[in-house]
Amino acid sequence: MSAGQLVVVVGPSGVGKDTLIAALADACPDVVVARRVITRAAGAVGEDHDAVSEALFDARLALGQYAVHWAAHGLRYAIPASIDTELLAGRMVVFNGSRRALPAIRARYPEAQILMITAAPEVLAARLRARGRESAREIAARLKRVGTDLPDGAVLIRNDGTVDAALEQMLRALNLSAQSA
Numbered sequence: 024m025s026a027g028q029l030v031v032v033v034g035p036s037g038v039g040k041d042t043l044i045a046a047l048a049d050a051c052p053d054v055v056v057a058r059r060v061i062t063r064a065a066g067a068v069g070e071d072h073d074a075v076s077e078a079l080f081d082a083r084l085a086l087g088q089y090a091v092h093w094a095a096h097g098l099r100y101a102i103p104a105s106i107d108t109e110l111l112a113g114r115m116v117v118f119n120g121s122r123r124a125l126p127a128i129r130a131r132y133p134e135a136q137i138l139m140i141t142a143a144p145e146v147l148a149a150r151l152r153a154r155g156r157e158s159a160r161e162i163a164a165r166l167k168r169v170g171t172d173l174p175d176g177a178v179l180i181r182n183d184g185t186v187d188a189a190l191e192q193m194l195r196a197l198n199l200s201a202q203s204a
């Protein structure tokens with residue numbers, strides 16, 4: 024249906040999804056990173072998201088402005104429908120997705136390539152604490168959601184070592200070479 028390629032990066036909280044997406048975008052400036060709409064306060068540590076209220080999230084949903092949307096961690100997330108324009112233009116589009124939302128994502132984008140990022144549980148815990156965005160209670164809840172199943176057809180990317188080592192695996196999986204280093 025589209026000339027471009029959609030890449031969905033999934034994995035447990037703290038595994039490095041946002042970090043690796045940013046590294047990929049740095050290495051390959053042609054890659055489009057979808058800016059997520061999230062009902063999380065603006066200015067939070069991590070990705071630059073489009074921060075909205077619940078009411079605005081719903082209003083945009085009713086207007087058909089989302090390609091896909093889901094709920095997790097007491098928050099709501101959406102990917103803007105504008106990614107379809109980028110895909111039609113032949114671009115590679117990447118977003119930080121949700122494992123539980125994969126059925127909905129695949130229903131709309133059957134050709135999507137899924138990259139599942141993984142790291143040891145103790146590494147996740149240490150990274151979440153160091154990131155400092157969530158409270159101790161929220162971190163405990165996120166760690167419970169870890170899960171280890173590899174979604175069907177997904178490529179596993181290990182992020183136990185350096186960011187560069189994980190980026191290498193992503194470039195290989197996507198058949199890309201770094202345009203800048």
Ligand SMILES: Nc1ncnc2c1ncn2[C@@H]1O[C@H](COP(=O)(O)OP(=O)(O)O)[C@@H](O)[C@H]1O
Nearest residue numbers: 035036037038039040041042150154184185186
């Ligand atoms: N390979 C790595 N080595 C060291 N720290 C990392 C690595 N990957 C990510 N981090 C750090 O771990 C924390 C969680 O990463 P983040 O990208 O926010 O994860 P996610 O988006 O999956 O929740 C951040 O503070 C980030 O800087």
Ligand SMILES: O=P(O)(O)OC[C@H]1O[C@H](OP(=O)(O)OP(=O)(O)O)[C@H](O)[C@@H]1O
Nearest residue numbers: 034035036037095100119120121122123
């Ligand atoms: O269904 P799951 O795979 O468990 O994922 C649920 C949500 O958790 C993450 O959100 P968020 O970006 O807020 O947290 P993170 O940066 O700590 O991963 C991920 O990006 C999904 O939006």
